Amino acid sequence: MYVAVKGGERAIENAHAWLAEERRGDPGVAELDVAQIRQQLGLAVNRVMAEGSLYDPDLAALAIKQARGDLIEAIFLIRAYRTTLPRFGASTPVDTGAMACDRRISATFKDLPGGQILGPTFDYTHRLLDFKLAAEGEVPDAPKRDADLADVPHVTGFLNREGLIEEAPQDDTPPPDLTREPLEMPADRALRLQALARADEGFTLGLAYSTQRGYARNHAFVGELRIGSVPVEMEIPELGFAVEIGEITLTECETVNQFKGSKTEPPQFTRGYGLVFGQTERKAISMALVDRALRWEELGEDDQGAPAQDAEFVLYHADNIQATGFLEHIKLPHYVDFQSELELVRKLRREAGAHQVQEAAE
Amino acid sequence: MKDGFDQNAPRKSWMGLLAKAPEGRAAALLDGAMARPSFTWLRAPEIGTTMVRARAGGTGTSFNLGEVTVTRCALTLEGGPVGHAYIRGRRKADAEAAALIDALMQTDRAGVLQAEVLDRLHAEAAAAKADRAGKAAATKVDFFTMVRGED
Numbered sequence: 001m002y003v004a005v006k007g008g009e010r011a012i013e014n015a016h017a018w019l020a021e022e023r024r025g026d027p028g029v030a031e032l033d034v035a036q037i038r039q040q041l042g043l044a045v046n047r048v049m050a051e052g053s054l055y056d057p058d059l060a061a062l063a064i065k066q067a068r069g070d071l072i073e074a075i076f077l078i079r080a081y082r083t084t085l086p087r088f089g090a091s092t093p094v095d096t097g098a099m100a101c102d103r104r105i106s107a108t109f110k111d112l113p114g115g116q117i118l119g120p121t122f123d124y125t126h127r128l129l130d131f132k133l134a135a136e137g138e139v140p141d142a143p144k145r146d147a148d149l150a151d152v153p154h155v156t157g158f159l160n161r162e163g164l165i166e167e168a169p170q171d172d173t174p175p176p177d178l179t180r181e182p183l184e185m186p187a188d189r190a191l192r193l194q195a196l197a198r199a200d201e202g203f204t205l206g207l208a209y210s211t212q213r214g215y216a217r218n219h220a221f222v223g224e225l226r227i228g229s230v231p232v233e234m235e236i237p238e239l240g241f242a243v244e245i246g247e248i249t250l251t252e253c254e255t256v257n258q259f260k261g262s263k264t265e266p267p268q269f270t271r272g273y274g275l276v277f278g279q280t281e282r283k284a285i286s287m288a289l290v291d292r293a294l295r296w297e298e299l300g301e302d303d304q305g306a307p308a309q310d311a312e313f314v315l316y317h318a319d320n321i322q323a324t325g326f327l328e329h330i331k332l333p334h335y336v337d338f339q340s341e342l343e344l345v346r347k348l349r350r351e352a353g354a355h356q357v358q359e360a361a362e
Numbered sequence: 363m364k365d366g367f368d369q370n371a372p373r374k375s376w377m378g379l380l381a382k383a384p385e386g387r388a389a390a391l392l393d394g395a396m397a398r399p400s401f402t403w404l405r406a407p408e409i410g411t412t413m414v415r416a417r418a419g420g421t422g423t424s425f426n427l428g429e430v431t432v433t434r435c436a437l438t439l440e441g442g443p444v445g446h447a448y449i450r451g452r453r454k455a456d457a458e459a460a461a462l463i464d465a466l467m468q469t470d471r472a473g474v475l476q477a478e479v480l481d482r483l484h485a486e487a488a489a490a491k492a493d494r495a496g497k498a499a500a501t502k503v504d505f506f507t508m509v510r511g512e513d
Binding site for chain 2: 049050053054055056058059082085086087088089090091092093094096097100101102103110111115116117118119120142143144145146147148149154156167168169170171172173174175176177178179189190191193194197198231232233234236238239241242243244245246247248250252254271273275277291
């Protein structure tokens with residue numbers, strides 16, 4: 001039972017005023033502006049866009065500022081803002097094969113068409129704190145080299161030619177949309193991929209790691225990881241044809257996994273898929289591993305009872321806004337609920353006490 | 363589409379170019395090329411979203427990846443040409459400039475706009491793309507094989 005209780009308005013107002021002051025910090029230190037966050041904390045911005053499920057770097061940067069750097073709070077702000085906007089339509093599926101790649105690596109083939117392009121990566125850095133960043137300084141221009149602007153082919157395409165890996169045949173069935181219909185089980189792969197693309201990075205990483213350690217092991221190789229920009233094209237109803245409405249940066253991970261084969265199918269590699277807004281490679285690799293683990297049923301594998309194989313467990317607990325909403329609500333007033341529990345415990349103790357007195361008398 | 367020729371191809375091309383232009387750039391080039399004509403809004407600029415779709419494995423089942431913010435508007439010039447804009451982001455002034463250019467490209471001003479706006483946007487976009495691709499190319503790994511001694 002919920003009972004409305006009034007009071008606390010002034011305390012709340014004052015708490016918000018203090019929050020604003022704490023957010024600003026020492027006025028003697030220059031204030032961060034949204035463009036600085038967007039430009040210099042780009043990977044935080046990318047995470048907020050990915051899990052907020054709304055690609056808009058300026059809004060994500062604003063949300064990070066407002067949330068004082070609490071990324072889940074920032075994601076919450078983005079999700080809330082999104083619900084105020086009308087939906088104009090859906091894009092045609094983006095062509096990641098036509099990505100202008102900033103980074104493209106394969107852990108399965110050393111020499112491959114298009115080459116191994118490292119891009120602006122933390123890999124191979126020494127993870128030693130760089131105190132030069134604490135002082136202001138100019139950054140030298142990144143070196144350049146003549147580039148081939150041709151599309152970089154997908155690695156899985158080479159394996160497909162030999163029939164060594166399962167195909168991903170085109171399917172244009174209108175996909176389910178969990179922002180319009182509640183997420184229900186069983187969830188098909190399109191719905192699972194939508195949920196995973198916006199899932200909490202930490203939760204997805206933990207589940208992916210569990211599959212590597214043996215809970216539904218599926219021995220993934222990173223067949224390909226690519227980061228870059230792709231055009232987004234949308235059918236314009238007034239015109240009757242599709243036009244490009246802009247470009248977005250995506251991270252795509254395709255894993256190549258083992259498969260024993262069956263009575264009807266020869267041994268063949270299988271695939272997991274990760275695709276996430278922005279430069280977000282830890283999340284994209286995690287997503288691909290979890291996607292692959294969730295495919296156990298369609299691939300005829302055993303249910304090992306592993307968490308990463310349980311679609312209901314994964315999908316119902318992967319959304320950090322749902323999780324934080326339910327978790328954090330328990331700190332809000334539950335005075336009446338608790339009063340009834342208190343009454344019950346007192347009553348039980350009284351009855352137990354009376355019982356003991358009676359036993360002693362007998 | 364007939365015989366492989368898409369009669370909408372030129373318009374698709376300039377609308378895409380305008381949508382991908384950096385903030386404020388198309389408007390600045392338009393204003394540098396000519397005074398803006400008067401127009402009537404058919405749909406004043408409004409902000410909404412488009413659901414971005416992708417395919418599992420890059421080629422397979424389509425799924426909903428997430429939304430992007432989009433600004434759209436439509437306007438008409440005196441005499442009839444209608445201009446549309448759908449551009450990523452919350453950019454009402456840019457949408458207005460893009461729709462105006464789209465409408466003007468259907469008039470006798472098309473030649474001026476092609477030279478003063480579209481060709482320049484195209485060149486700038488190509489330069490920006492080549493610049494980024496050049497930095498990526500500089501991080502391409504050149505493998506070499508170490509000769510291992512056998513004795």
